[in-house]
Amino acid sequence: MRKKHFLKSLFLLTILGFFSNKGLNALSYSDLITDLSDIFYSFVDKNEGQTSFRSLLIPFGGRSESLGGAYTGLCDDINFLQYNAGAGAVQKESQIALFHNMWIADSKMETIAATTRFKNIPHLSLGGFVSCFYLPFTEYNIFGDRVAASYYSETLAAINFSYNFLAGYDFKGFSLGGNLKTAWRGMPNYTDNNTNEVINNSGLAQSGLAFMGDLGLLLQFNFLKFYYSRDPNVRIGFSAQNLGVSLTGWGQQVVLDDPLPSLLSAGISVKFVKPVTLSLEFQQPINLQNLSTYLKPYIASGISLEFTNFLSVLGGFAIKGGNPRFSVGFEFEVAKVRFNFNYTLDFTSSFSPLNKLSLSLKLKLGDKGRSIIDKQVDEYYQQGLIYYAEADYQAAIDVWKEALKLNKRFDPAKLGIQSAQYQIDMFQLIKESLRLD
Numbered sequence: 001m002r003k004k005h006f007l008k009s010l011f012l013l014t015i016l017g018f019f020s021n022k023g024l025n026a027l028s029y030s031d032l033i034t035d036l037s038d039i040f041y042s043f044v045d046k047n048e049g050q051t052s053f054r055s056l057l058i059p060f061g062g063r064s065e066s067l068g069g070a071y072t073g074l075c076d077d078i079n080f081l082q083y084n085a086g087a088g089a090v091q092k093e094s095q096i097a098l099f100h101n102m103w104i105a106d107s108k109m110e111t112i113a114a115t116t117r118f119k120n121i122p123h124l125s126l127g128g129f130v131s132c133f134y135l136p137f138t139e140y141n142i143f144g145d146r147v148a149a150s151y152y153s154e155t156l157a158a159i160n161f162s163y164n165f166l167a168g169y170d171f172k173g174f175s176l177g178g179n180l181k182t183a184w185r186g187m188p189n190y191t192d193n194n195t196n197e198v199i200n201n202s203g204l205a206q207s208g209l210a211f212m213g214d215l216g217l218l219l220q221f222n223f224l225k226f227y228y229s230r231d232p233n234v235r236i237g238f239s240a241q242n243l244g245v246s247l248t249g250w251g252q253q254v255v256l257d258d259p260l261p262s263l264l265s266a267g268i269s270v271k272f273v274k275p276v277t278l279s280l281e282f283q284q285p286i287n288l289q290n291l292s293t294y295l296k297p298y299i300a301s302g303i304s305l306e307f308t309n310f311l312s313v314l315g316g317f318a319i320k321g322g323n324p325r326f327s328v329g330f331e332f333e334v335a336k337v338r339f340n341f342n343y344t345l346d347f348t349s350s351f352s353p354l355n356k357l358s359l360s361l362k363l364k365l366g367d368k369g370r371s372i373i374d375k376q377v378d379e380y381y382q383q384g385l386i387y388y389a390e391a392d393y394q395a396a397i398d399v400w401k402e403a404l405k406l407n408k409r410f411d412p413a414k415l416g417i418q419s420a421q422y423q424i425d426m427f428q429l430i431k432e433s434l435r436l437d
Contacts, residue, residue, distance in 0.1 A: 044322035045296040047287075052246045052258040053183055053210055055133035055154040060111045061101035061358025062340040066329030067302025068316020070281035073237040073267025074302075075218060077338075078113050078362060081129050081160055083265070084239045086177035086216030088115050088125030089164035094365040099131075101358040104348045107135040115160065119368040123167055125177070127160040137188045141196055150188030157182055162216070169411035172220035172232050179214035181244075204251040212244025212260055226273055233271040240264055243288065259289040277304040296321070310334070314342075323347050329358075338362040377403045377410055384416055393420040 064071040064079035071079060075087035078095040094116035101109040115127030134153040162177025187203035216239045220232040227233075241264075246257035267281035279302045285295035300318035307313070310333040318325045329342030344356040380403035387396035397420045400413040 040319070040322040040324055043296060043319055047293055047295050048321055050258060051261040051287075052208060052248075053154055053156075053185060053242075053260055055109065055131075056156070056183070056242050056261050058101065058103060058109050058133060059358070060099040060109065060113070060129075060131065060360070061342060062097070062099055062360030062362070063314065063329070063331065065101075065344060065358055066314035066316060066327055066331075066340060066342040067279055067304065068281075068300045068318040068325065068327050069298075070267060070269075070279040070300040070302040070316060070318070072216075072239050072265040072281050072283075073218075073235050074269035074277070074279045075235070075237060078115055078127070080216075081113055081115065081127060081158065081179070083241075084216035084218055084237045084267075085160055085179040085214040086162050086175045086239075087218045087237065088127050088160055088162035088177055089117065089123055089175040090172075090218060090220065091115060091117060091125060093367050095362055096365065097360060097362040099358065099360045102355045103133075104350070104355050105135065106353075107133065109133045116365070117368065117370070119370060119373075122370055123164040123173075125160070125162045129156075129158055129160075131156045139188075139190055141191070141193075151186075152188060153186040155184050155186070158214075168409040175218040175220075177216050179216075181210075181212045181214065181242075183210040183212070183246075184208070185210075185246075185248075201251055205249055207250050208246050208248040208257050209250070210244060210246040210257075210260060212242050214242070215240045223270075224272055229274065235269045237267045238265070239267075245288075256289075259287050262286045262288050275306045277306070278302070279304075336364045336366075338364065373406050377407045377413075380406075381410070381413055381416070384413070388416065388420060391423075393423045396420045397424075 059065040059069060060079060060082055062079055063077055064083060067074070071083040073084075075084045075090075077091070078097045080087035080091070096114045097112070099109070099111040099113070101111075103109060109131060111129055111131040113127070113129035115125060117125045132153060132155045134151045136149070137152045138149045158179045158181040160177060160179050162175055164173050164175040167173030185208035187206040189198050189200065189203045191198050216237065218235060218237045220235050222232050223234045225233040240262075242260045242262045244260055246260055247254050248257040249255045262285065264284045264286060265281060267279060269277060269279040271277045281298075281300040283298040283300070285298070287293040287295065298318065298320045300316065302314065302316035304312055304314045312331045314329045314331065316325075316327040318327075323346050325344055325346040327342060327344040329340055331338060331340045333339070338361075340358075340360040340362075342358045344358075346356070349356040380399050384396040384399040384403070387393070387399060397417050400416045400420075403410055403413040
């Protein structure tokens with residue numbers, strides 16, 4: 001056990017590039033822990049842990065966790081549902097995903113999620129997810145005998161909607177959306193101290209019901225892009241999460257519960273070269289029941305290295321309180337099914353039993369023919385360029401109008417029509433000027 005913790009601390013120390021004045025070889029286990037604690041003590045928040053439904057802060061797992069949680073400004077797969085509700089309208093394909101996250105102390109998180117876009121309304125997205133966090137609960141009497149065993153759980157359900165406004169060929173518009181969410185905290189029943197009999201519905205008084213919502217915004221554009229692709233290489237996202245209230249005391253007098261773990265987030269992702277994606281995130285927790293309560297912000301960063309279109313390696317680092325987190329994961333795709341394996345290392349991680357390990361399976365259901373339409377638009381545009389080069393301007397206009405019937409926001413066709421019409425008007429003006437009265 002001592003060796004396990006030493007290796008974890010040594011790994012953290014090496015990543016941070018911190019060397020004690022005693023020398024790395026001379027450091028003892030207690031020295032490492034003390035030095036690391038001193039480094040991150042300033043990040044400890046005295047107001048942390050005063051919110052209910054703490055499972056809202058646990059990631060589904062998968063790609064977003066592999067990137068250290070720096071995802072609000074990226075959101076390029078179904079994990080956007082947890083980080084930026086506005087990003088659904090820019091997803092390339094409809095998706096269904098399953099997540100399994102082994103957290104700490106035998107706790108686990110299971111999630112099923114789905115999202116889709118539409119062929120006839122291509123800039124609209126709908127989706128949703130159901131997530132369940134659960135932890136074994138065992139009650140013992142004063143003699144140490146087990147008298148009750150059950151599970152503590154928090155179950156969350158959400159529906160998502162988003163729309164990409166003003167999207168075009170050059171300017172990709174802005175995608176705005178929201179989540180409507182409800183959650184239930186299930187407390188297990190406990191026993192009577194005198195009879196050791198389980199009291200029916202005794203856990204109901206401590207159970208809770210929450211209603212909340214998320215808002216998200218995602219912007220896309222090109223900047224310092226050193227490769228060819230229609231996809232913009234910079235994304236900036238903003239998100240407000242878990243805005244709502246929680247109620248408790250069911251079966252008795254229902255009262256307002258502790259505040260939810262609400263967050264304001266801002267993130268950015270950049271891809272200067274195609275194989276490498278960098279992301280950075282800033283999160284500010286807020287207390288909606290007492291806005292004057294200051295909570296320290298979270299910072300996260302991530303990197304994705306895409307070796308092929310079916311294999312990627314990801315890593316991330318985050319500071320949330322006084323507990324730094326390192327994450328590493330890899331993704332691979334087989335027959336439209338994408339798998340992600342992730343491990344997160346921090347002071348709560350354990351190798352035996354193994355926890356902070358997440359697995360995800362994402363089924364890509366296609367784009368409902370949008371790529372076929374895009375290909376046909378490109379063909380019309382290319383044919384129009386040929387007509388234009390041959391000075392057959394009217395034919396070029398006719399073809400480009402067909403392209404706009406398929407995609408009314410295809411800006412190159414609009415510019416082409418304007419240019420071709422200008423040429424026609426100029427020739428007509430010249431012919432009229434040469435006419436003899």
